[in-house]
Amino acid sequence: MEAADFSGYASKAGLRCSDGRTILANAFKQQDGTKVPLVWQHMHNEASNVLGHAYLENREDGVYAYGFFNNEAQAQVAKGLVKHGDIEALSIYANKLVQKGADVLHGSIKEVSLVLAGANPGAFIDNVNISHSDGFTPLEDEAIIYTGLTLEHQDITLKQGDNVAETAVTNTEVVAHAATPAAEMTVKDVFDSMSEEQKNVVYYMIGEALNSESMAQSDDDEENHIQHDQEGQNMTRNVFEQNGSTPEGAKLSHADLQTIIADAQKSGSLKDAFLAHAVTYGIENIDFLFPDAKLIQNTPDFVKRRTEWVASVINGTRKSPFSRIKSMSADITLDDARAKGYVKGTLKKEEFFALSKRVTTPTTIYKKQKLDRDDMIDITDLDVVAWLKAEMRLMLDEEIARAILIGDGREIDSDDKISESNIRPIAWDDDFYAHKVEIGSAVVGNDIVEAILRARTNYKGTGTPTFYTTEAVLTDLILIKDTLGRRLYPTEAELASALRVSSIVAVEVMESVPNLLGIMVNLADYTVGADNGGNVSMFDDFDIDYNQYKYLIEGRMSGTLTKPKSALVITRATASGTVTPTVPGFVASTGVVTIPSVTGVVYKNKATGAVLTAGAQTALAAGASVEIVAVPATGYAFPHNFDADWVFTRNAA
Numbered sequence: 001m002e003a004a005d006f007s008g009y010a011s012k013a014g015l016r017c018s019d020g021r022t023i024l025a026n027a028f029k030q031q032d033g034t035k036v037p038l039v040w041q042h043m044h045n046e047a048s049n050v051l052g053h054a055y056l057e058n059r060e061d062g063v064y065a066y067g068f069f070n071n072e073a074q075a076q077v078a079k080g081l082v083k084h085g086d087i088e089a090l091s092i093y094a095n096k097l098v099q100k101g102a103d104v105l106h107g108s109i110k111e112v113s114l115v116l117a118g119a120n121p122g123a124f125i126d127n128v129n130i131s132h133s134d135g136f137t138p139l140e141d142e143a144i145i146y147t148g149l150t151l152e153h154q155d156i157t158l159k160q161g162d163n164v165a166e167t168a169v170t171n172t173e174v175v176a177h178a179a180t181p182a183a184e185m186t187v188k189d190v191f192d193s194m195s196e197e198q199k200n201v202v203y204y205m206i207g208e209a210l211n212s213e214s215m216a217q218s219d220d221d222e223e224n225h226i227q228h229d230q231e232g233q234n235m236t237r238n239v240f241e242q243n244g245s246t247p248e249g250a251k252l253s254h255a256d257l258q259t260i261i262a263d264a265q266k267s268g269s270l271k272d273a274f275l276a277h278a279v280t281y282g283i284e285n286i287d288f289l290f291p292d293a294k295l296i297q298n299t300p301d302f303v304k305r306r307t308e309w310v311a312s313v314i315n316g317t318r319k320s321p322f323s324r325i326k327s328m329s330a331d332i333t334l335d336d337a338r339a340k341g342y343v344k345g346t347l348k349k350e351e352f353f354a355l356s357k358r359v360t361t362p363t364t365i366y367k368k369q370k371l372d373r374d375d376m377i378d379i380t381d382l383d384v385v386a387w388l389k390a391e392m393r394l395m396l397d398e399e400i401a402r403a404i405l406i407g408d409g410r411e412i413d414s415d416d417k418i419s420e421s422n423i424r425p426i427a428w429d430d431d432f433y434a435h436k437v438e439i440g441s442a443v444v445g446n447d448i449v450e451a452i453l454r455a456r457t458n459y460k461g462t463g464t465p466t467f468y469t470t471e472a473v474l475t476d477l478i479l480i481k482d483t484l485g486r487r488l489y490p491t492e493a494e495l496a497s498a499l500r501v502s503s504i505v506a507v508e509v510m511e512s513v514p515n516l517l518g519i520m521v522n523l524a525d526y527t528v529g530a531d532n533g534g535n536v537s538m539f540d541d542f543d544i545d546y547n548q549y550k551y552l553i554e555g556r557m558s559g560t561l562t563k564p565k566s567a568l569v570i571t572r573a574t575a576s577g578t579v580t581p582t583v584p585g586f587v588a589s590t591g592v593v594t595i596p597s598v599t600g601v602v603y604k605n606k607a608t609g610a611v612l613t614a615g616a617q618t619a620l621a622a623g624a625s626v627e628i629v630a631v632p633a634t635g636y637a638f639p640h641n642f643d644a645d646w647v648f649t650r651n652a653a
Contacts, residue, residue, distance in 0.1 A: 004066035006082055010054070010090050010112050012062040016102075023104045025060055028094070031109055032058035038067050040078060042093055042113045046294065047195040048074040054112040065090065065112050078114055091115040298382045302391065305398070305508045309468070312505050313401035316466070316523030317559070323362035323531045327562040356432075358560070362534065363422035365400060366554035367392045373547045385549070389538060392553045396536065402509050404526060404559055405468060405519060409512055412641045420641065424560040426519055426526065426567050428640050433560075434567040435459070439517065441575045446480050446488060448517070449498055452570055456500055461522045461566035467501040469518035470510045514637060517570040525566035530557040575635035576600060581644055584628050591620030591650030593628065600636035604629050606645060622653035 013025040038052040052075055057064040069075040081087040091113045098106040263273035369388055376384060402408060403418045407425035410417040426434050437455040439448060459465060477495055480488045489495035496504050501520060510516055536555035543550060561567060581601045585594035595603045597614035604611055606627040620626060629645040632638050 004055075005052075005069045005079055007064065007066045008090065009062050010056070010065040010092050010109075014061070020102050021099070021104050022102055023062075025062075026058065027104050027106055028056070028063050028109050029058045031056050031063075034109070036109060037111045038069070039111050039113045040074070041115055042091065042111070048072060051075040051078050051114065056109060056112075063092070063109065067112070082114070087114050087116070089115045295381070299387050302394075304394075306506070307394065307398050309505045309507045310397050310401040312466070313404055313468075313523060314397060314528075316526075317404065318524055318527045318562075320527050320529035321532070323529045323534055323556065323558050325360045325527055325529045325558050325560055325562065326357060327360075327560065328357040329564050360424060360529075360558045360560040361422055362529065362531070362556050362558040363419050364554055364556045365396065365403070365418055365423075366552060367396050367399075368550070368552045370543075370548050370550045373542075373549060376549065385551075389551065389553070392538075392551065393536075396553050396555070398509075400555070400557075404523075404528075405507065406510055406513050406516070407641075409509075411645065412643050422558050426521055426561060427513065427516060427569050429561055429567070429569075432564055434519075434521075434569050435565050437568055437570045438573050439570060441573045443572075449477060449480070449495075452499055452518075452520070452568075455568055455570070456520075458565060459520065459568050461525045461563060463522050463524070464500070464502045465520045465522045465568075467496065467499055467504045467518055467520050468507050468510065469504065470516075471506045471508070472511065473517050474504060474506055515572040515574060517572055519567060519569055521561075521567035525561055525563040526559065527562050528557055528559045530555060574637045576633075577636065578639060579632065579636050580639055580642065581630040583646060584648075586648040588649070588651050591622070591624065593617045593620070593626060593648050595628075600633045602631050602633050604631065620648070620650040622650055625649040 011023055011028070013023055013027070016022050034056045035053050036056060037050055038054045040049045040051055043049045050070075051072075052067065052069040054065045054067045057066070069079040078087065092109050093111045093113065094107040094109045096106075096108045097104055260273050267273055369392060371384065371388065399408060399418070400423075403420075403423040403425060405425060406427045407420050408418045420428065428434075435455075435458040437452070437458070439451045443451060474492070474495075478487065478489055478492070482488055489498060492504050496502065499520075510518075534556035536553065539552045539554075541550050541552075542548070577600075579598065579600035581603075582596040582598050584596060584603065586592070594616050595612045595614050602611060606629040612628070625647055627645060627647045630638075631644070638644060
C-alpha cells in the first residue's frame, strides 16, 4: 500500500459515543481491508465534498483507517487543515446496525468523514494527531443509495478512468439520471448537479458536435454557431447564450475552433483548452460559462466573540427555585469568638460575634427580534426562524454570564443596563464576598504568579476554584521563562497547578475591563435564582397589522455570591491611581459648556472625538445639543459604575 496521507482510529471499541451507543470489538470485522469514500462533514450535496478514500483495518480495539486525499482543490485544502492540526477528528457513517440494547454488535461502514469536533473519547489518529468523532449520529434504517448508472451513448458507455479525449463518441445525446423530475429542473440545474467528470464529458461532446457541424458549413457561415434542436435542425445561436441573446464578441471561427479542438485532444480536456484560448480569441463575458457560486454551509456564520466560556459560567453556578436570595453570615474570625481558657474562681465570658445578611431581588434580561412574513416565505435556503432563535439564545446566555462575572459594562444611566444590585458581578462585589488583590503596576513575569499564590490565603470558597482571565494574561503567564530560556509553564494544566486552581478559562469580554487580570472563584458559591415561570423562555407572536412575526426570549432572575470571601479579584494597580471626573458646567440659557480642569481626566466631544480644553466652550445654537465624554488619561483609572458622559441642550429660542 502506498504511504497514506494520514492514519488513525475511525472508531474505538468499548467506548460510549455521544448518541448513547457503544461499539463492541469486531463489530465491523467483515470490512477489514475495505475501501470506503473519505468525505467532508458527511455531506453529499457536492462532488467536491468527496476528498478521497480510506482503507479500513479491523483491530481488536476498533477500526483503524488509512486516508488518501485526491488531487482536487477541496481535498488539498482539507489535507492542509489536517497537516496543520486544524482538523483533528474523524467520524464514521454506518448502517445495517445490529444492536443489543445500546451495544452495537454488527454493522456496515459506508464512509469515513473529516469532522470539526470529536465525541468518542478514546479514538485518535497517531500519524497526524486526528481523533475520532461520532458527531454524525447514524440511524438504524438509513443508508446512502445510488443507482450506479453511467453516462450512456449510442456506441459506448463511459466508465470511471476512461480517457475522454481518446474515446470515440458518435452520438451527442447525454442521458442524465436525476432524483428530481426533469420537468421541474432547468438546463442549469441539470448541469450544476453533474460531477466534475460528467461536466468534462459534456464539454468534450459539445466540442465534437460543434466541430462536425462547422466542418459541413461553407466559408460564408464560418462565424455562425451551430446547435441542433431535437428535430436535428440547425439553429444559428451560441450554445451558451444568455436569455436568448449572444454576448457580443463571443464568436469563434471554424479555424479558431479547430485550434481549440486540437489542443483539447492533446490535453484531454476541452474545458482547459477553451479557457486557455479565451484571451486569444477575445471572448467577452467568459464568466457566463462558470457555474454559480455555492454556499459552503446553509446558514451564515456569526461574526462574534468567543463564547466557549459561557457554558462554564452558567453551568457552574448554583440554581435556586426562588428569585429572592437572602444570604446570612456570622463572622467568627474576631478574637471575641475564640474559645477561652478558664481560671478557677473567675467569671466565664460569653462568646461574641456579629451576624450580617444580604437580600438580592430579581431583574428581567431579554432579547427581542422580528421578521417580516414576506421575507420568511422568500427565504428558502435555510430555516431562518431556527437560525434567529439560536442567535437570540446564544447572545442572552453570553449576557447573563457576562453580568455574573464582570457586569454588562453599560453606562449606569443606560436604560438597557442590567442592574448590578440584582445580578451582582463578582468583579465588583463587596470585599466581604469578593476579596480584592491589587498587583503593582511594575510587577511582571513569575512575580505575578507568586503574588496570586500569596493572596490565595484569602480564598474561603468551596473546594478548588477556577481562574477566569483574558487570552492576553494567559499568554503572558504561559510564556514566562527561566534564566536559560525554558518556559516555566509549558501548558495550561501546569500553570493551573502552579496557581492551585482546577482550570483556567479565557474570557474575551474581560478584555473590556482595564487592569483586570483575573477572577478566582468556584461558581458553586454563586447562586442564580428564578421563581417558577421566571426561567429563560422563548415567546413568539404575529402582528397582523404589520404582517410581522415577533420573537422574545427572556428570563427573570437574580444572582449573587452567597459565601464570604468566596472569590479573589486580581487587578493591576494603575501607575497614577484612580481619579473621579468632575461634571462640566452648563448654562442652558446661553448654551455655554465649561470644561473643568481635573488631573488625569480628558474631556472629549463624543460626536467628533475632539479633545476639549478646560474653560468655556463656544456657545451652542438655540435647541442644539452636545455630548461630552470623559476618559482617563494614561496611567489613571475611573471608579467602577461612574457616569462619565453627559448631554447638554440649549433652550430653544
